[in-house]
Amino acid sequence: MKNCISFKQMCEKFGCTARTLRHYEEIELLFPQKEGRSRWYCRREIARMKLIMRGRRFGFSLEGIRQWLLMYDGKKNNIDQINTWIEMATNQIEELKAKRITLDQSINELKSLRDYSIKSLEEGNPSL
Amino acid sequence: MTSYYMNIREMCEEFNVTPRTLRFYEAKELIFPVRTGQRRSYTHQDRGRLKLILQGKRFGFSLEDIRQLLNLYNLGDQRYTQYLQTIEKSKERLKAMISQRDELSEAIKDLKAHLIQGEHELKKLKKKRILET
Numbered sequence: 001m002k003n004c005i006s007f008k009q010m011c012e013k014f015g016c017t018a019r020t021l022r023h024y025e026e027i028e029l030l031f032p033q034k035e036g037r038s039r040w041y042c043r044r045e046i047a048r049m050k051l052i053m054r055g056r057r058f059g060f061s062l063e064g065i066r067q068w069l070l071m072y073d074g075k076k077n078n079i080d081q082i083n084t085w086i087e088m089a090t091n092q093i094e095e096l097k098a099k100r101i102t103l104d105q106s107i108n109e110l111k112s113l114r115d116y117s118i119k120s121l122e123e124g125n126p127s128l
Numbered sequence: 129m130t131s132y133y134m135n136i137r138e139m140c141e142e143f144n145v146t147p148r149t150l151r152f153y154e155a156k157e158l159i160f161p162v163r164t165g166q167r168r169s170y171t172h173q174d175r176g177r178l179k180l181i182l183q184g185k186r187f188g189f190s191l192e193d194i195r196q197l198l199n200l201y202n203l204g205d206q207r208y209t210q211y212l213q214t215i216e217k218s219k220e221r222l223k224a225m226i227s228q229r230d231e232l233s234e235a236i237k238d239l240k241a242h243l244i245q246g247e248h249e250l251k252k253l254k255k256k257r258i259l260e261t
Contacts, residue, residue: 057231058239071246079257082250089243093236100232107225110187114218121211 004033004042014049024052027062029069059096064088133162133169143178153181158195187221 011018024030025039029052032039041049048069055065071085136147153159154168159177161168170178177198184194197217200210 054238058235071249079250079253082246082253086243086246086250089239089246093239093243096232096236096239100229100236103225103229103232106186107222107229109183110218110222110225113183113187114215114222117211117214117218121208121215124206124208124211 004040005046007032007039007041010041010046010049013046014053016053024049029062029066058089058092059099060088060092064092132172134175135170136161136168139170139175139178142175143182145178145182150178153178153191156191156195158191158198187218188225189217189221193217 005013007018007021011021014021021030025032030041030045030048032041032045034040051069051072052065055068060068067081067085067088071081134142136150139145139150140147150159150161150168154161158181159170159174161170161174163169180198181191181194184197185191189197197210197213200213201207203209
């Protein structure tokens, strides 16, 4: 099929497992074209997959990603849909920020442990 | 003063973990409660070790790394090897955590940009609706 890629190419392109790709199809996030037993992913599915991967990186649930995809589908855009997405994205930003704070705390704690170990090493072994 | 031994329930409350977690750490030879039949009593040493285990988990150390680090305590070298290994492992994990932090910041930035785009979309749509009515 022209301008379309196979199941295997899709996995390679996005660095995902076959299982993941099949799962996205099962829960109706992706709709590859089927030809016998093979599946083909064309422009629309590739674009959708890009958004799915980005959404995962943002920490969205798959249901959240579905909302997002609906919004990007464009044609049937409605105010409620965008509002839902905005609310979700706003919450997600807060969650990511909270995660970053926790991570910062762990980083600082680990730095203290490292510095304490360095200091103890030097004090216990004046020859160093 | 707390008594020398703690039972499993007291440990769970103190450290906010489940009994399952405690039994798992025991199976992995990270802690060594005194067993009396089915009952487990946790010593001061177990408490100290558990505190370090949970801290290590937060740092993303593997349980095997934690076990090795803990066991270096009794090596009889004034903890020289333990400090050395801790420094090395800490540096490794710090590098990973800092890059994880960078990714998180990047994601926040990107998502904010998408949010602005969404709000823009919304404004456009509302305007259109007003024009249509």
